[in-house]
Amino acid sequence: MLADSFARIFYRNATNLALPLIVCPGISKKVSEGDQLEVDLEKGMVINKTTGETIEAEKISEYIMNIIASGGIKPLFKKITENMYK
Numbered sequence: 001m002l003a004d005s006f007a008r009i010f011y012r013n014a015t016n017l018a019l020p021l022i023v024c025p026g027i028s029k030k031v032s033e034g035d036q037l038e039v040d041l042e043k044g045m046v047i048n049k050t051t052g053e054t055i056e057a058e059k060i061s062e063y064i065m066n067i068i069a070s071g072g073i074k075p076l077f078k079k080i081t082e083n084m085y086k
Contacts, residue, residue, distance in 0.1 A: 017072050022058070029047065041065070044058055
């Protein structure tokens with residue numbers, strides 16, 4: 001999901017469910033309905049494939065990327081606790 005901003009509680013809840021949210025200030029003024037976008041989560045870049053414009057977004061932290069890559073906070077916690085008792 002891509003937006004100018006998100007409420008912090010919504011951002012954290014989405015992260016815990018492994019839904020990546022991309023904060024990109026000004027994005028709503030730089031895209032139009034129907035534009036095709038390409039998002040690089042690791043670099044924090046959005047490319048509007050329709051216009052060719054590259055838009056800088058906030059990079060997702062390594063901590064948040066780890067939660068998302070694990071499938072959410074519960075699977076990550078489960079993996080961590082299982083590894084503790086091996």
